[in-house]
Amino acid sequence: xxxxxxxxxxxxxxxxxxxxxxxxxxxxxxxxxxxxxxxxxxxxxxxxxxxxxxxxxxxxxxxxxxxxxxxxxxxxxxxxxxxxxxxxxxxxxxxxxxxxxxxxxxxxx
Amino acid sequence: xxxxxxxxxxxxxxxxxxxxxxxxxxxxxxxxxxxxxxxxxxxxxxxxxxxxxxxxxxxxxxxxxxxxxxxxxxxxxxxxxxxxxxxxxxxxxxxxxxxxxxxxxxxxxxxxxxxx
Numbered sequence: 001x002x003x004x005x006x007x008x009x010x011x012x013x014x015x016x017x018x019x020x021x022x023x024x025x026x027x028x029x030x031x032x033x034x035x036x037x038x039x040x041x042x043x044x045x046x047x048x049x050x051x052x053x054x055x056x057x058x059x060x061x062x063x064x065x066x067x068x069x070x071x072x073x074x075x076x077x078x079x080x081x082x083x084x085x086x087x088x089x090x091x092x093x094x095x096x097x098x099x100x101x102x103x104x105x106x107x108x109x
Numbered sequence: 110x111x112x113x114x115x116x117x118x119x120x121x122x123x124x125x126x127x128x129x130x131x132x133x134x135x136x137x138x139x140x141x142x143x144x145x146x147x148x149x150x151x152x153x154x155x156x157x158x159x160x161x162x163x164x165x166x167x168x169x170x171x172x173x174x175x176x177x178x179x180x181x182x183x184x185x186x187x188x189x190x191x192x193x194x195x196x197x198x199x200x201x202x203x204x205x206x207x208x209x210x211x212x213x214x215x216x217x218x219x220x221x222x223x224x225x
Contacts, residue, residue: 033213043204045213088153097214099155
């Protein structure tokens with residue numbers, strides 16, 4: 001199956017700072033999603049981005065499929081951005097996703 | 110956006126009992142749903158793919174007789190943990206992809222299972 005590696009594993013930010021989270025994957029994919037898991041465990045969809053660049057407010061994501069990586073940018077971080085960010089690519093038929101280990105983000109006021 | 114619900118949100122049971130968890134797609138039909146398990150401070154691991162009207166497909170290492178999956182309708186999949194033991198304590202999450210949503214999966218809020 002696909003191997004997915006996320007970095008860094010942990011990130012502590014001061015409120016207002018910018019950051020970049022990285023996701024490397026081992027095989028070509030036709031699906032890639034970024035999620036934010038809040039402290040209650042709910043996974044919130046951030047981006048469906050198998051290739052290209054998308055932006056949504058203070059968040060943006062870029063996937064370079066040919067080089068097998070994706071980046072998630074957080075700008076002007078807020079305390080509500082705290083949580084775990086997961087990258088989940090997929091290539092098998094039927095939408096199966098493989099989750100990376102996640103990046104645990106703590107934004108301090 | 111698409112909404113997926115789970116019930117119960119948390120359950121505590123005695124060792125040896127069976128527990129059923131429901132996953133519903135509230136505003137769309139889903140021929141396929143997925144069940145994941147997440148241990149504390151770890152990532153999500155896919156357990157099985159639930160297929161409406163047919164048998165579930167289990168990932169390697171997941172006991173199909175231990176984790177029974179039923180997908181009897183286009184909006185409901187159930188996961189039954191049979192003869193639960195403390196090592197089955199975990200966070201169970203389901204997901205589904207609305208048709209025509211370009212493979213975007215939406216996740217339920219999860220069920221926390223504690224087996225005493």
